Amino acid sequence: MRLISLKPDGSLHRVWRAAEPGRFGGWWIPPGTPVEDAGGAWSSPYPVAALVWPRAWFQVFLLLKLDRTDYYVNICTPPCLGADIVWIDLDLDVRVEAGRAWLADEDEFVHRSRMYPPAWRAAAQQAAEDVQKAVQLGAHPFRPSFAQALRAEWAMRSRPGGAVLS
Numbered sequence: 001m002r003l004i005s006l007k008p009d010g011s012l013h014r015v016w017r018a019a020e021p022g023r024f025g026g027w028w029i030p031p032g033t034p035v036e037d038a039g040g041a042w043s044s045p046y047p048v049a050a051l052v053w054p055r056a057w058f059q060v061f062l063l064l065k066l067d068r069t070d071y072y073v074n075i076c077t078p079p080c081l082g083a084d085i086v087w088i089d090l091d092l093d094v095r096v097e098a099g100r101a102w103l104a105d106e107d108e109f110v111h112r113s114r115m116y117p118p119a120w121r122a123a124a125q126q127a128a129e130d131v132q133k134a135v136q137l138g139a140h141p142f143r144p145s146f147a148q149a150l151r152a153e154w155a156m157r158s159r160p161g162g163a164v165l166s
Helices: 106-115 118-137 144-158
Strands: 003-006 012-016 028-030 033-038 040-042 048-052 058-064 069-076 085-097 099-105
Touching: 048 085, 048 144, 069 118, 069 144, 085 106, 085 144, 099 118, 106 118
Parallel strands: 003 085
Antiparallel strands: 003 012, 012 033, 028 048, 033 040, 048 058, 058 069, 069 085, 085 099
16 A cells, blocks of 8 residues: 655655555554655655544654654645545644654745635644644653554564564
8 A cells, every 4th residue: 555645736745655554543654665755765764653544634654763753743634545545735744753842844834825725724724733732632642652552563563473464
């Protein structure tokens, strides 16, 4: 399965070439998985857990780094779930690194959001507020215990002969 992010005009923004279902209700992006965007191809050296919800205006990527878990939250349209997962990126992100959360790309969002339908602008702003509040409260999926459970699942999955079936 691929994760596909489109720009509001329908052009390609970013593609994660291979995502595998996880037992946690989301998808694994294994280390080294090709990701393609306008800057070329790149990959992450650590596992990433991706969470999307059918009606949510955001998605959460848990970056399971060796020394900590960071979060990259895309503010986006609700995804289309099928053979691939496809959404429209709305140029606004919430980043959580080393326990500190901030709104990223806000200038880009303000500049480009004039082209979005008013309902998209409102939903994006509300989603960003909701995510920041969830981070402050340590709500799912921003609980340390959830990240620990994901690390345990990844360790089991990565062991020879330890593939976890969804």
